[in-house]
Amino acid sequence: MKWIAYALAAAVSIAPAFADDSTPVGLWKNIDDVTGKPKALIRISENNGVLQGKIEQLFRAPTEDQNPKCEKCEDARKNQPIIGMVFMSGLKKDGDAYTGGEILDPDNGKVYKSKMHLSDNGKKLNVRGYIGVPMLGRSQVWLRQE
Secondary structure (H helix, E strand, O other), X not given: OHHHHHHHHHHHHHHHHHOOOOOOXXXXXXXXXXXXXXXXXXXXXXXXXXXXXXXXXXXXXXXXXXXXXXXXXXXXXXXXXXXXXXXXXXXXXXXXXXXXXXXXXXXXXXXXXXXXXXXXXXXXXXXXXXXXXXXOEXXXXXXXXX
């Protein structure tokens, strides 16, 4: 019986090593496209073929508010805590990309159209937020954590 418990414990402990790199589902560290520094940990989940992203952790200076609210948001997320917030939604697989979604920038409260695609064998996620057409926007590269 002990060996079954050990086998189960070993299987659970190495499960993250077998994450599915062919899908964006998982935990990502986003890198600020302006500063080049880590900004947050984001959990992407899928429900019925639609992806959404939730902020799990912010990387902030010790002097900054560690649990800020989205003061500049203009929708139902106004004054809601950023940690735990669904800020990305509606992305669906379209060939090698995920398109048709939207992404909120909690720093300015603006909502943008979004698209993304995996690169580097699923280790990186290229995320683009834009207004109107994709060439009018900003991109970030997120790094897979699990």
